[in-house]
Amino acid sequence: MADEVILLDYWPSMFGMRTRVALEEKNIKFDYREQDLFNKSPILLEMNPVHKKIPVLIHNGKPVCESLIQVEYIDETWPGGNPFLPSDPYQRAQAKFWGDFIDKKVYGPTRLIWGAKGKEQEAGTKEFIEMLKMLESELGDKTYFGGETFGYVDIAMIGFYCWFDVLEKCGNFSIEAECPKLIAWAKRCMKRESVAKSLPDSDKITKFVPELKKKIGIE
Amino acid sequence: MVERSEEVKLLGMWASPFSRRVEIALTLKGVPYEFSEQDITNKSPLLLQSNPVHKMIPVLLHNGKPISESLVILEYIDDTWQNNPILPQDPYDRAIARFWARFLDEQVYVTAMKVVGKVGEEKDAAVEATRDLLKLLEKELVGKDFLGGESLGFVDIVATLVAFWLMRTEEVVGVKVVPVEMFPEIHRWVKNLLDVDVIKKCIPPEDEHLDYIRARMESLKLKSV
Numbered sequence: 001m002a003d004e005v006i007l008l009d010y011w012p013s014m015f016g017m018r019t020r021v022a023l024e025e026k027n028i029k030f031d032y033r034e035q036d037l038f039n040k041s042p043i044l045l046e047m048n049p050v051h052k053k054i055p056v057l058i059h060n061g062k063p064v065c066e067s068l069i070q071v072e073y074i075d076e077t078w079p080g081g082n083p084f085l086p087s088d089p090y091q092r093a094q095a096k097f098w099g100d101f102i103d104k105k106v107y108g109p110t111r112l113i114w115g116a117k118g119k120e121q122e123a124g125t126k127e128f129i130e131m132l133k134m135l136e137s138e139l140g141d142k143t144y145f146g147g148e149t150f151g152y153v154d155i156a157m158i159g160f161y162c163w164f165d166v167l168e169k170c171g172n173f174s175i176e177a178e179c180p181k182l183i184a185w186a187k188r189c190m191k192r193e194s195v196a197k198s199l200p201d202s203d204k205i206t207k208f209v210p211e212l213k214k215k216i217g218i219e
Numbered sequence: 220m221v222e223r224s225e226e227v228k229l230l231g232m233w234a235s236p237f238s239r240r241v242e243i244a245l246t247l248k249g250v251p252y253e254f255s256e257q258d259i260t261n262k263s264p265l266l267l268q269s270n271p272v273h274k275m276i277p278v279l280l281h282n283g284k285p286i287s288e289s290l291v292i293l294e295y296i297d298d299t300w301q302n303n304p305i306l307p308q309d310p311y312d313r314a315i316a317r318f319w320a321r322f323l324d325e326q327v328y329v330t331a332m333k334v335v336g337k338v339g340e341e342k343d344a345a346v347e348a349t350r351d352l353l354k355l356l357e358k359e360l361v362g363k364d365f366l367g368g369e370s371l372g373f374v375d376i377v378a379t380l381v382a383f384w385l386m387r388t389e390e391v392v393g394v395k396v397v398p399v400e401m402f403p404e405i406h407r408w409v410k411n412l413l414d415v416d417v418i419k420k421c422i423p424p425e426d427e428h429l430d431y432i433r434a435r436m437e438s439l440k441l442k443s444v
Contacts, residue, residue, distance in 0.1 A: 050322060050355060064314045066321060076310035089298035093286045100288050101272060134272060 005030040006058040008044050010037055012208055014107075014159030015067040016055040017198050021155050022074040024194035026081055038215060068099050071155055084152045095146060098138060099156040105131045110163060113171045114209050115218055125171035129178050136179045143188065150192060154185075158195055161186040165202040166209045227252040228280040230266050232259060234423055234431045236328075236380035237289040238277040243376050243421045244293050248300040290320055293373065305373045319359070319366065320377040327352050331385045334396055335432070336439035346396055349385070353397060353405065356381070360404035364411050371415055375408075382409045383422045391432045 007023065007030050009016035023030050035044055035054050047056045047063035057064040057073070064073050075084040085092050109131065112124025135157065139145055145153035164175050164186075176183045189195045227245065229252050231238030245252050257266055257276050269278045269285035279286045279295065286295050297305045306313050330352060333345035356378065359366060366374035386397050386409065399406045412418045423431075 059311070062311060064311070065318055069314050069317045069321075072317070073310055073314040076313065089295055090281070090284055090286070092298060093291050093295040096291045096294065097286070097288055100291060 003028070004058075004060050007032050008035050008041075008047065008054050008056040008058070009033070010035050010054045011200055012163075012205055012212075013054060014163060017159030017162075018067040018155050019055045019057055019070045019074070020198035021158065021194050022071045022084065024197055025084070025150070025155075025192075026074060026078045028074070028078060068103065068152075068156060071152060075152075082149045082151070084155060086146060086151070091146075095152045098135070098145065098153045101131075102135070102153075102156045102160075106135070106157075106160065110160070110167060113167045115213065121171065125173055128167070128171070129173065129175075132175065132179045132182055136182045139181055139185055141181070144185070150189065154189055158186065158189045159199065161190070162199045162202050162205050166206040169206065170209075225250075226280070226282050228255060229253070230255050230257050230263075230269060230276050230278040230280070232257055232276050234428060235276060236384045239383075239421055239423065240289055240376050240379060241277045241279060241292050241296070243379065243417060244296045244305060246417045246421055247303050247305070247371070248296065249302070250296070250300055290317075290324065290377070293376065297373075305376065307367070307372065316367070316373045319356075319374045322352075322355070323374070323377050323380060327356075327385075328380055331381075331388075331396070334385075334392060334394070335388050335436050342392075342394075346394055349396055350401065353381070353402060357402050357404045360408050365408065371412070371418070375412065379412070379418070379422065381405070382412055383428075387425070387428060388432055388436075390429055391436055 005023065005028055007016070007019055009020065009032060011034060020032070033043075035041060037054070040052060044054065044056065045052055047058055048054075048065045051065060053065070055067055055070065057070045059073075059077070064070050071084060085095055106128070109124040109128035112120055113128060116124060142148075144150050145157070168175055190199070227250055229238070229241055229245070231241065231254060233239075233256060242252075242254070255265075257263060259276065262274060266276065266278065267274055269280060270276075270287040273287060275287070277287075277289055277292060279292045281295075281299070286292050293305060306316055327349065330345060330348045334342060334349055337345055356366075363369075365371050366378055381397070382405075389395055389397070397405055
């Protein structure tokens, strides 16, 4: 029986991008279904009743929620090709730690940068730069976060790259000036077909943010 | 089996559910470890060095190498010592277990903390919100002895924060957040947990724990005034 893989997603979501990249890396055919988060579909509400959020990966009718959980699920279910996570338990733990760090510490500040003003926005920008520097330090001079092969942490982080332009404009700073190695890493990742296919152009995101702000009622 | 000198050290805190869950996992697997009680109001050089990013407990040091974040530590323990597995084998079941673990830490714990830390209307709202979240756990337990199925698993270990922290706060907070009439399955599950030797051994002693919760609640209330 052929696998049926559906992805409920929202095009600007850096979380959805993780799952797209993971599926593309493994060459898995999937049915991408764009969701309207302001008018949630019955399938979204049925498949993620707890959080009602995207992305939702539906494999042969069974839903998997939470983007990093999906990335790991994809790695475990379709083990061919380069594994996303190392086989050594300690290296795996380090990768999961940094994935968790990105979720807990990197995402939050971005909301303040594009969504807030004045002191709040400044604080968000400062925090974001601090967190990026921690990531850059972890990357060091490696090609990818995991070393020579593209993996879990790269997948966890790369979706943020297409948001960098709008964040820089809103926060009035240069990510390349602060974290040149991270930008070099991102450009390397963008050369991968899986990433190029999965990330929208930066200017689409930049145009989208003011519309998003209107929709959610922020000036 | 090749004998290796293994050094396992846990930087933890006796009353922390995140620290205790690591102890449960290590004990379940029969891994000998050294416990080092940390003063989180006066963090030790070892803690700061081992977890420079978050500066929080628990931190597991295995042969000197640190692992931080309790859910990451639990998976590391499961990957390293393969007896008495904590996570299921099947990738889909693993994804579900991971989902519930995050739900417990990111939703249940955060909301339940407000029950302890807030007063008046805010507290009432937190009680309602916590109950709504727990209804999902209640549903998961129908027809099962444990959240992991027939035996204790990853989600049960994480959910001890409900059984032995949230439910213990009821005495101190004066509100039955998890009444048996509303949550018969959860109560049945707690009884099942208490029958497991490893759990009995690894949860904080009740009296001391209640004293601690009382003291914490007072200090949180002072902060929120």
